[in-house]
Amino acid sequence: MYIDPHVHMVSRTTDDYERMAIAGCVAITEPAFWAGYDRSSPKGFHDYFSVLTDTEPKRAAQYGIAHHTWLCINPKEAEDPVFAREVIDIIPDFLERENVLGIGEIGLNKNSRNELEILEAHLQLAADHDQMVLVHTPHLEDKRKGTRLIMDAIRNHGVIDPNRVLIDHVEEHTVRDVLDRGFWAGMTLYPDTKCTPQRAADIFEMHGTDRLWINSAGDWGPSDPLAVPKCRDEMRRRGHLEATIRKVSFDNPKEFLSQTGRFRTDVQPTR
Amino acid sequence: MSIEPPSLPLSRSEVVDRYFLEHRAKVLDIAAFLDRVDRAKGGTEEDDFRVRSLRASISLLLDGDGDRTKRILDLLSDPSDQPIDKAPMKGATGAWDGFEGDAEGSTG
Ligand SMILES: [Zn+2]
Numbered sequence: 001m002y003i004d005p006h007v008h009m010v011s012r013t014t015d016d017y018e019r020m021a022i023a024g025c026v027a028i029t030e031p032a033f034w035a036g037y038d039r040s041s042p043k044g045f046h047d048y049f050s051v052l053t054d055t056e057p058k059r060a061a062q063y064g065i066a067h068h069t070w071l072c073i074n075p076k077e078a079e080d081p082v083f084a085r086e087v088i089d090i091i092p093d094f095l096e097r098e099n100v101l102g103i104g105e106i107g108l109n110k111n112s113r114n115e116l117e118i119l120e121a122h123l124q125l126a127a128d129h130d131q132m133v134l135v136h137t138p139h140l141e142d143k144r145k146g147t148r149l150i151m152d153a154i155r156n157h158g159v160i161d162p163n164r165v166l167i168d169h170v171e172e173h174t175v176r177d178v179l180d181r182g183f184w185a186g187m188t189l190y191p192d193t194k195c196t197p198q199r200a201a202d203i204f205e206m207h208g209t210d211r212l213w214i215n216s217a218g219d220w221g222p223s224d225p226l227a228v229p230k231c232r233d234e235m236r237r238r239g240h241l242e243a244t245i246r247k248v249s250f251d252n253p254k255e256f257l258s259q260t261g262r263f264r265t266d267v268q269p270t271r
Numbered sequence: 272m273s274i275e276p277p278s279l280p281l282s283r284s285e286v287v288d289r290y291f292l293e294h295r296a297k298v299l300d301i302a303a304f305l306d307r308v309d310r311a312k313g314g315t316e317e318d319d320f321r322v323r324s325l326r327a328s329i330s331l332l333l334d335g336d337g338d339r340t341k342r343i344l345d346l347l348s349d350p351s352d353q354p355i356d357k358a359p360m361k362g363a364t365g366a367w368d369g370f371e372g373d374a375e376g377s378t379g
Contacts (some may be wrong), residue, residue, distance in 0.1 A: 110360070110361070111349075141349050141366055141368075145350075172340040238280055
């Protein structure tokens with residue numbers, strides 16, 4: 001039994017839901033993200049948020065997977081702050097939907113001033129509505145700098161408790177900082193960028209298993225919706241205890257996400 | 272509050288037994304990539320920042336110190352600490368375009 005706490009199912013097929021269920025997935029969380037193209041109006045986001053709060057939960061429930069979501073305008077579409085604020089304005093209309101866990105995945109992409117301004121607007125939205133936060137950190141060469149800028153922005157904002165924030169896509173050069181500053185951290189298992197299952201297992205061995213989880217971030221690019229069970233298999237292969245494997249792939253996400261009061265793992269297949 | 276990390280349950284020889292072939296193949300991939308860069312025609316003779324960063328990363332593998340993964344990721348990272356004025360693109364290249372180090376691993 002496992003949880004994939006970051007996967008973009010709008011980009012995946014129903015067959016993937018079935019495969020994940022067979023591999024033991026009982027719950028997922030799907031942050032709002034860049035769909036691979038810029039949406040031309042806030043209405044496009046309205047439709048996207050409807051899919052995340054209505055269509056996907058039903059599709060997941062067919063296979064006994066509890067679907068949850070996080071809402072935002074992602075940093076890749078935040079370079080136009082006027083547009084981004086129009087999207088932020090429609091988010092409160094969706095916050096009462098029962099599968100919404102908070103604001104995410106917000107953060108930075110190229111570490112620009114506009115992205116930072118929109119990150120701060122999202123932090124204010126989270127604070128105003130007492131929401132938890134899921135953070136996307138930048139890719140590749142931009143990650144270390146962006147991770148630091150994001151953590152500074154959250155600290156400077158001052159209202160949001162780091163224990164209610166998960167900073168995602170950490171790697172060897174950012175994980176220690178994130179945990180030491182009191183945040184939760186996520187490792188994303190990607191074929192070419194971010195972590196492999198082997199490196200994620202290494203990071204658990206070097207930095208411990210507290211406040212740290214794994215996810216597939218499966219989406220429309222090269223990615224693997226079965227990456228979490230593959231990492232569990234890697235840990236098993238090395239001889240780690242079942243309790244350790246369960247902690248990083250079930251207990252930890254459950255503990256963090258249960259702070260929302262909306263997280264569940266008990267959906268019966270509806271098909 | 273922190274408990275001890277779960278230590279690697281494998282012995283040194285077990286790690287080598289299980290992972291050697293996979294990483295032998297990866298070293299050959301890197302060698303073949305650098306050979307391919309050499310064989311390719313056109314463009315400048317000089318390595319671009321990505322290839323220079325890769326060569327410097329490789330030299331870190333054999334400098335005798337640990338924490339290789341973190342140090343390579345650091346080498347490939349933008350070292351600045353202020354936001355930029357405007358995002359020039361959506362993607363990332365995998366190395367910092369200001370890198371001026373060399374194969375000796377100087378991070379210039
Ligand atoms: Zn994502």
